[in-house]
Amino acid sequence: MSFDARIRAAIEGDIRSGTLRPGNRLLSEHELAALHGCSRATVSKAMGALHRAGLIERRRKAGSFVADQHVHSAVLEVPDLAALIAARGHVYRWQLLSRRLSGSALHVEGLHHEGDTALALETRSIAIDTVPQAAQESFDTIAPGTWLLAHIPWTSARHRIRAAGASAAEARALGVAENTACLILERSTWRGDAAVTTVRQVFRGDMFDMVAHFEPSRT
Amino acid sequence: MSFDARIRAAIEGDIRSGTLRPGNRLLSEHELAALHGCSRATVSKAMGALHRAGLIERRRKAGSFVADQHVHSAVLEVPDLAALIAARGHVYRWQLLSRRLSGSALHVEGLHHEGDTALALETRSIAIDTVPQAAQESFDTIAPGTWLLAHIPWTSARHRIRAAGASAAEARALGVAENTACLILERSTWRGDAAVTTVRQVFRGDMFDMVAHFEPSRT
DNA sequence: TCCGATATTATGTCTAGACATAATAATCCA
DNA sequence: TGGATTATTATGTCTAGACATAATATCGGA
The missing domain is CATH 1.10.10.10 (Winged helix-like DNA-binding domain superfamily/Winged helix DNA-binding domain)
Incomplete structure (x- = not known):
């Protein structure tokens, strides 16, 4: 040792x-x-x-x-949906629902499918001031998250995780009953001080969870 | 720099x-x-x-x-409920519902109250092989999590976060309608290779969320 | 050709110093 | 006494080496 x-x-x-x-x-x-x-x-x-x-x-x-022990930190693994679904042995597919440019933000909505079922509904806005190339992208075949990952560097991110019942529109999109429990992941990313994107993903609660680990003994 | x-x-x-x-x-x-x-x-x-x-x-x-970027990690802050509720300006209270010794595990069930409302239902089992002193504790005034934090060292933890609708029993305990969306946090802790405790906390989805940050630029 | 021994290479860990920096404690002067 | 200056201290960052260790590449022999 x-x-x-x-x-x-x-x-x-x-x-x-x-x-x-x-x-x-x-x-x-x-x-x-x-x-x-x-x-x-x-x-x-x-x-x-x-x-x-x-x-x-x-x-x-x-x-x-x-330190005061009232909080402790754990390492949360935020998976890439395409990779996660592939690892589970299913086919991943992105389906664009809407794309709208409004002021300095590009709003994109779509579904992440796992095989034949919709796993998550994504509502995203992208700051075109920070990512001007995004205005030229249709996002009809590639998910904006994947595209962004490959196109712009970001330096920090904040995630919020909560549970909520599906709204009527969300339920319809996901093919579940209204008020079904869903895990909601909201993520904002920045490049330095400039906002890059904010995304809200509504997951079917029965098909998705998140895992976090804590081991202080990492060098 | x-x-x-x-x-x-x-x-x-x-x-x-x-x-x-x-x-x-x-x-x-x-x-x-x-x-x-x-x-x-x-x-x-x-x-x-x-x-x-x-x-x-x-x-x-x-x-x-x-590295392959298919997952990225963020630091999840797992709050101590008593501290969290105090920070929100409310009174924290632990209410023991049941305590049962079965084999080598002590099962404890109870509620975490925020003021007058139940915030979370906790179902815990404690390995008395690893924590023999726990068998002497009633846990009727102190929450097992708080007690454990003060009494035994643990070295690693694994968290699982998901969403689910409240079961009939959970809904009754939390004072919400059946099937209300809840955030479920399951945590297992170990001391070396020995299991210490496993806890499942069912949170009212409308009163609780979790936050995670990612900033690679930490030394 | 295949196998085993050897050399090479990049990371992992460590040393015994150095100077920088921030925060506190002590001191001195008005 | 109050306020400004100075000394002290602990962390923060860094250097120019060292040896250990694991994984790969190479070479020689059967």
Whole structure:
């Protein structure tokens, strides 16, 4: 086991066992280096990993502190629908429902099909100020998400996940009864400070779920 | 801007703009160090961040490669319900519904209340082999999640998020109509290889959502 | 031709320093 | 006493090496 992993495990253990409690100060990097008999760079690497995992807070001059545990973070895998459906052994198909240019936004609506059934209804708006080439795309055979992925770089994204009953229009599009429970994924992406796209996907609740993992022990 | 951030931004930009495509090999760490005029350790740090962000794959001897972009990862914040409800300005309350010891598992069922309304129905089983002290707990005033957080260290967790209509029993407990759309969060936690607890929380869809962020530019 | 031993290569981990930077604590002067 | 200056401290970033390790490529022999 590497020094890095050893130091992480030691501190993580102290936090989880309650030896170190939220708000407590950890030893400084110098002290930990001396304690474990390794260099400060190695300690720093371990502390960086704990920080990313949300276990500790770090402040210059003040030191490192055990973070409040009221939230914890997990890595959410946001799948590409085409790849997901292919992995399940079905045929993926995108069906364009509408496309409308309004002001500086291009609005696209369509369905993601898994084999013969509609898996998700997508309502998207694309900022043509940020992605001017999108105005030339029909999106009648390629899904806008796939196209965007290949055409413009984005730097950050925000996802919101919730559950809601299908509206009349959504139910009709998905071929389910009105008010059927659906998982709704809303995603906004930015390139720097410029908005790129906002998408709302309504999934049939019985055919889709999302998975997230948490393992602090990742370097 | 630090070398680290600069190198990350350069490679990320090449990936997102399509200059580097999935499967392409990146320059080796040595070459990148020479190119950017910095040391290999700095390059390695940048590559580590890109790897954690899921943008690249790394293989010894073979090199680093642009990852397939069919999934991308985001950081999901899994809130502690008590803290979440407090932050919303309401009073949190846990109500125990049932507690039953069966074999090597302790089954606990209860409600998380936000003020006067039930926000979530929780069904949990706790492995008493891993957490023997739990057998002595009544859980009639403290929620098992809170108790577990304070009493045993866990090392990894897996979350599954989906939508479903409330069953008759769930609807009764939450005070909503049967088949109301609910967000269902199932979480299993482990301590090393030993299972700690499995919990299923059924949330009123109209009162709860989850948020996830993605920003590769985190060191 | 096939197999095993060897060399090569790129990442993984680490060291023992360095200077930068931000935040706090101490000090000194008006 | 109040406010501005200075010193101190811990993290943040970086260097120029080192050895370990895993995976591949190459070469020699049966």
